Amino acid sequence: MRMNTRARGTKTKMGLNFIIGGAQGGGIETAGLLAVKALAMHGLEVFADREYHSNIKGKHSYSHIRASEERIRSIKYPVDLIGALDVETIATHYKDLKPGGVLIHDAALLDKPITKLPPMEKERLERLKAELEKEDIGNTVREFDKWLERNGRIVLPFPFSVIITEKAKLASPMIERAMNTAMTTLLLRAAGMPFATILEAVDALFMEKVEAKELNKAVANAVNDGFNEFSGNRNLGTEIIGKKRSARGKKMLVAGNDAVAIGKLIGGLRLQTYYPITPAADESFVIEQHSSLFDLKGEIVGSPIVIQAEDEISAICMAIGGALTGVRAATCTSGPGFSLMVEGIGWAGMNEVPVVITYYQRGGPSTGLPTRHSQSDLLFAINSGHGEFSRIVLASGSHEEAIDDAIKCMNLAERYQVPVIHLLDKGIANCVTTINPPVFGKIERGKLTEKGAWDYRRFAFDGDPVSPRAFLGDELMWYTGDEHDELGHISEDPENRRKMYEKRMAKREKILKEAPDEDKAVLFGDENFEDLLVTWGVTTGAAVDSLPELQTAGSKTAILQVRMMEPFPVDFVSKFISKANRVISLEANYIGQLAELIGWNTGFRIKNRILKYTGRLITQDEVVKSYMRILGGEEKIVLMGGE
């Protein structure tokens, strides 16, 4: 082991940026969660990207975690620390470690071959072999470590295996559940975190799971003893400086799936239907786990029903049925599931049903990259279904927005009696971050009829495109997928057709007229901008985080995050676009779908496009570098960062 690390170590007074990697199923998920919990409990803002392979067991997975005193909304490279639970993590991420950064791995890996990696994809393995040969690195982890040290990195081969087998003396073979805690403990201790905070995080993570908690505490203690012995109680040069917890307001640590679930519960959800699909299913699991709703006296007042349907067609149809009975109903899915839901959404459009579809985009087409990020379904969400009907597509750009928008979407659905698509992405769904506790928004149920109306007409022409709604069982009404009259009976009369068609479509203008500006688009930065980056979804975070650097690098720069995608706020967005000298779109798809959408609606063609479709998040450093390239004259840039 090496002692002389402090002088060469990374000074990160603003926090920490690191990766913990290992094999999918080997405890890597818990390692990441423990680290983010400890950092949040230490009083830091946290943003963590969870990258996992769709193969359940064995393939490379990792958490990329950033912590800071300031709010963070994205990841960036290079990193300060890498905790490698296996050889593949070293081989995959060594280029991500900044000069002076620290690589930690089990000393037992030292004699392992660096290129004998059964789970590694063959293309990646070939690239690795070529790199090793080019640099004349050698073939074992030991030789690789030496090469890294020659190149200014610090390597800490720590005896995890010895500690687990000899010091922690685990009573039963729980290797995966011990190794992750061991690595996280060492990473955080190396970064200067007090050991007591790590133990608190172990307590908080395992809560009632007493056996797992005690096991992990024993492991953490053994690693801490080993670390103190090794380092003389000094950190490795990285410093986490967080404000005291008491000095900060209460924070919540949530993934995007949690955020939407919280929003739906606050917003009065009573029926959630779903068919399991990545990265949407966790939202339904969270609702199931927290489904008892209490009044101010602590009495249970109700519980949402969560139903796992036999497929997505059933899921949307069940949600529609629930909405017709008067409950707030929603479903959630991702691309392949949404493809199946399209027919149901059309039916909801024809029958003016207030149903919410939470749509988490992932890499497509078909099964595509099930566990990877993408923003390639924007145009699909807007155009899904045959015929024309009003719908709302609202895209959240952060976890806070995901909560607020989940509430808002249910209000909008009932206010305008249209299907509402809450558009998110894998980045928001799976990234974990600290947020302020949500504000309990108002529930607006829209226009309802009084019970007992003797001549109730569900689709009444009364001057307002939104007719008073009654619930099934309260009044007499008819629903059909066919064109219908005011009562709901099938009608193919041309005059009725025109009136009913226009009634449904007129909602678009009404929605746009009544929507507050902040639901349409949000501007970050100087209002007197010259360059304007337009973006949406989780990519907003990388753009906003990089804004100070962009403003230093270029002219006056601002970010426009578009939120309402349908109906498109043409006038509002045009106001910004028209006064920019240069407009650049930034999004995770191939064609620049937001840029196209803006073009269709405003007539303004965005030439400069920064795009990424590898399935990985757009990072802060990529935004800065690509912006510089645009300033240098490049028109279109395709990003490739991340593993």
Added chain:
Amino acid sequence: MGSCKGCKWWRPDYFFDNLGECEKMTGIRPENEAACEIFEAKIETEFCWCRDCRVTFHASERDLHKGHNFFCGTRVDLDAHEYTSTGD
């Protein structure tokens, strides 16, 4: 005398294959732990675990794993699904 990794009772962990468990004794044992009184040299059985390829192979596939590290089985955490992200 050999070590655990040469013994027919030792099963390497699926992920952390320098560690494993003994079919006959409790606790985690590293691969290089000195052989004990129950040591028996490992033998090729009908189905073996190849550590280099991380697969179970049948005796008929032996040629595909020539020179690889084989064991009489592997150790899998049966509760792994509880802490593994889904991917469907």
